[in-house]
Amino acid sequence: MLAKLPGLGPRSARRAALHLLKRRDSVMAPLARLLDEAAAAVTTCSVCGTLDSTDPCAVCADPGRDTTQICVVEEVGDLWALERAGAFKGRYHVLGGVLSALDGIGPEELNIARLVARAGEDGCREVILALSATVDGQTTAHYIAERLASLGVSVTRLAHGVPVGGELDYLDDGTLSAALRARRPV
């Protein structure tokens, strides 16, 4: 079972299992109890689709957050990344993945219908598509933008360009071209 976790292969899973077995009282029992508690407590937010111990989640329930903006992310990990950066004060919507013909992921497999409903509610003014700059991510962004086109909300996407700390010589051609096209006044 441990070998099925992402980042663990059969060999490292055996090492982890042995590590646990040697520390049955100090590590293994507390870990088992915590996993059990977390599995029972964590639920999917019925508003945005993130994982939290409350429903609605802490972000959706927070009256201090800007309700005019919805930031659409692929996975819960992306929501955590944006919260870590502290750059966004609105609410989120977790798709649960991206459209992928190859993996058979269509619009029905993603949390898109609920997003369209939320974007159509009173008070929503902007939907920010914070999806990966990959082919599947951008396909999904265009699909969602089309679905939202008739609602009268503004649909935006993250800027593409040079990452902070990035040196030109190490960047790929696509990023360089995008950064040059989207250049801004100093």
Add this chain to the structure above:
Amino acid sequence: MLAKLPGLGPRSARRAALHLLKRRDSVMAPLARLLDEAAAAVTTCSVCGTLDSTDPCAVCADPGRDTTQICVVEEVGDLWALERAGAFKGRYHVLGGVLSALDGIGPEELNIARLVARAGEDGCREVILALSATVDGQTTAHYIAERLASLGVSVTRLAHGVPVGGELDYLDDGTLSAALRARRPV
């Protein structure tokens, strides 16, 4: 001498030297001749400061390039990266580094005076600062923008944001914040 090349340590330099010595006729002599020829032929372009076998360089001498735009880069390698991307059709200016108080690099050590002169010439309308998104790179960009402020040319910088192919979860906080601030309509 080989060990002084970037990317080679004493051990790999010894390996490279042995490799050459074993192939004196097929590799070592031709390499020596090419290095000799290149050292004699390559010169610094008196217009933009890049390295080429002609002066002015091939880009500066090309009548098909847009003369209204000057793209400022740190090093010749950055110019090559932008040419590889094929995204820019104007001319370049190579600074030869960035301002760095720590390394004692001031404005006089860089090719800045020549840039101010070029930007002041008739026909120049935009200076694009394609410098690294590092602290030194941005300090240099601001210094140059101030020096050019009175000339009436527009001064722009590359966009910051998500690199093409980038996934949100792997980005640093600064890039995420910049990408969110500079978001654009889909």
